[in-house]
Amino acid sequence: MKTKIYTDFSENKAAGKKSFAVLIDPDKIEGESSCMRIVNMSIENQVDYFLVGGSLITGNNFGHVVRLIKENTDIPVIIFPGSSMHIEPAADGILFLSLISGRNPDLLIGQHVVAAPVLKRSKLEVLPTGYLLINSGQQTTVSYMSNTTPIPHDKPSVAACTAIAGEMLGLKLIYMDAGSGAGSPVSSQMINMVRKAVDVPLIVGGGINNAHKAARAYESGADVIVIGNGIEENPSLLVEVAELTSRYNQQLNV
Ligand code: 1GP
Numbered sequence: 001m002k003t004k005i006y007t008d009f010s011e012n013k014a015a016g017k018k019s020f021a022v023l024i025d026p027d028k029i030e031g032e033s034s035c036m037r038i039v040n041m042s043i044e045n046q047v048d049y050f051l052v053g054g055s056l057i058t059g060n061n062f063g064h065v066v067r068l069i070k071e072n073t074d075i076p077v078i079i080f081p082g083s084s085m086h087i088e089p090a091a092d093g094i095l096f097l098s099l100i101s102g103r104n105p106d107l108l109i110g111q112h113v114v115a116a117p118v119l120k121r122s123k124l125e126v127l128p129t130g131y132l133l134i135n136s137g138q139q140t141t142v143s144y145m146s147n148t149t150p151i152p153h154d155k156p157s158v159a160a161c162t163a164i165a166g167e168m169l170g171l172k173l174i175y176m177d178a179g180s181g182a183g184s185p186v187s188s189q190m191i192n193m194v195r196k197a198v199d200v201p202l203i204v205g206g207g208i209n210n211a212h213k214a215a216r217a218y219e220s221g222a223d224v225i226v227i228g229n230g231i232e233e234n235p236s237l238l239v240e241v242a243e244l245t246s247r248y249n250q251q252l253n254v
Contacts, residue, residue, distance in 0.1 A: 001126075002092075002093070002123065002124070002125035003125065004076075004092075004125060005049075005076055005078065005093045005125050006172060009173065009223065012201070012223060013200075013201040013202075013223045015252065017249050017252060018218050018222070018223065018224070018225070018245050018248050018249060019048035019049065019223065019224045019225075019245070020047055020048050020049075020214075020224075020225060020227075020242060020245040021047070021048060021050065021051050021078070021203075021205075021224055021225065021226045021227075022038065022047050022051070022226075022227060022228070022238060023050075023052075023053075023080065023180075023205065023226050023227060023228030024038060024050060024051070024052050024065060024069070024228070025052075025053070025057075025180070025228055025232075026052065026053075026054070026057055026059060026061050026062045026064075026065040027054055027056070027057055027058055027059050028054075028228075028232055029065055032068060035068055035069070036068070036072065037235070038231065038235070038238070039068070039069055039072050039073060041235060041238050041239070042075060042238065043072075043073050043075065045238060045243075046242060046246070047075060047242060048075070048076075048224070048245075049075065049076050049077075049078055049224070050069055050073075050075055050076070050077045051078050051079075051080040051095075051226055051228075052066050052077060052078070052079055052080060052088075052091065053080035053081050053082060053086055054080070054082055054141075054180065055141050055142040055145045055146070055180070056082060056141055056145055057082060062086060062088060063088045063090070066079070066088040066090050066091045067088070067090045070090050070091070076092040077090075077091045077092050078091065078093045078094065078095060078127070079093070079095065080095055080097075081094060081095065081097065081115075082142075082145065083111055084111040084112070084114040084115035084118075087115060087118055087119065087122070087124070089122045089123065089124065091124060092124070092125060093124055093125035093126070093127055094119065094125070094126055094127065095127050095129045095131075095173070095175065096112065096115075096119070096126045096127060096128050096129060097129050097131040097175070098112065098128070098131060098166070098171065099131045099133065099146055099148060100131065100132060100162055100165065100166045100169075100171070101132040101133045101134070101148065101150060101151045101159075101162055102133065102146055102149065102150075103148065104146060104147050104148050107146055107148070127172060128170065128171045128172045128173070129171060129172070129173040129174070129175050129203075130162070130163060130166025130167070130173070130174045130175070131177065132151060132159055132162055132163065132166075132174065132175065132176045132177065132194075133150035133151065133177055133178075133179065134151050134153055134159065134176055134177065134178050134179075134190065135150040135152050135153050135178075136150075136153060136178040136179055136182035136183050136184050136206065136207055137153070137182075137183045137184060138182075138183055140178075140179025140180060140181065140182060141179065141180060142177065142179050142180065143179060150179075153178075153184070153186070153187055153190070156187070156189050156190040156192075156193040156194070159176065159190050159193065160193045160194050160196075161197075163194045163197055163198045164198060166198075167198045167200055171200070173200055173201050173202075173203060174194065174198055174200055174202050174203070175202075175204075175205070176190070176191065176194060176202070176203070176204050176205075177204075177205050177206045177226075178206030178207045179206045179207070180206060180228055180229055181206075181207065181229045182206040182207030185204070185206055185207040185208050185213050185216075185217065186204055186206065186207075186217070188216050188217075188219070188220040189220075191204055191217060191220035191221050191222055192221050194221070195220065195222075196221070201223045201224065202221060202222055203222070203223065203224040203225075203226060204217045204222035204224070204225055204226070205225065205226030205227070205228070206226075207229075208225055208227050208230060209227075209229065209230035209233070209234075209237070210230065210237065210240075211237065211241055211244050214227070214240075214241045214244055214245075215244055215248075218244075218245075218248055225241070
């Protein structure tokens with residue numbers, strides 16, 4: 001069983017090193033050239049990971065996008081699945097998401113049963129992940145599609161207890177997501193409380209659309225931040241956040 005991505009996550013967390021993941025939603029890619037533009041910028045700016053996926057993928061280019069990225073870079077490609085249909089063997093790993101903020105059995109264990117035999121046969125690194133949706137003020141695609149109630153943004157203790165339960169169940173990562181294009185990202189207070197509550201690496205995403213919000217997520221305790229929409233709207237954000245991540249990590253060596 002492959003463990004490289006998880007080993008990197010845990011070693012970086014132990015060293016206080018931050019990582020930056022660029023989310024590519026295949027539905028939002030307009031042709032190979034627009035995908036390659038983000039891929040090339042990510043290579044130049046030493047992005048740490050690609051996440052590929054979305055809660056609703058309507059087109060049929062998911063596999064094509066994963067393979068295109070893999071053919072052009074060694075940056076690890078991790079599937080961020082919206083359902084058990086989103087499996088592409090060419091990727092390096094998959095976030096095996098259990099939506100523990102919700103009470104929809106299909107997303108807690110149902111889809112996983114369908115995906116498990118396929119993943120078992122694949123060479124993908126499976127990353128068991130406790131996925132927490134946080135209310136950002138408006139309904140997001142993922143909260144609608146998952147038919148679950150997100151954790152209220154001003155209830156950090158609910159998020160912390162949910163994360164603790166996930167860790168106790170053996171989940172290896174916690175991903176707090178305000179939802180793609182969220183009006184406001186997960187609050188510093190909530191990230192901070194969850195950070196203190198669990199030892200596993202913490203991924204934070206949703207609504208991080210400027211470098212200031214990215215810095216706040218890192219300072220509050222996120223080990224990995226994920227940005228999708230913000231880069232689609234303003235590609236120079238990729239450069240800014242990559243520089244921020246690098247500055248943050250250089251301080252560790254001082
Ligand atoms: C969404 O966390 C990801 O699930 C990224 O969100 O597209 O808002 O950056 P954004």
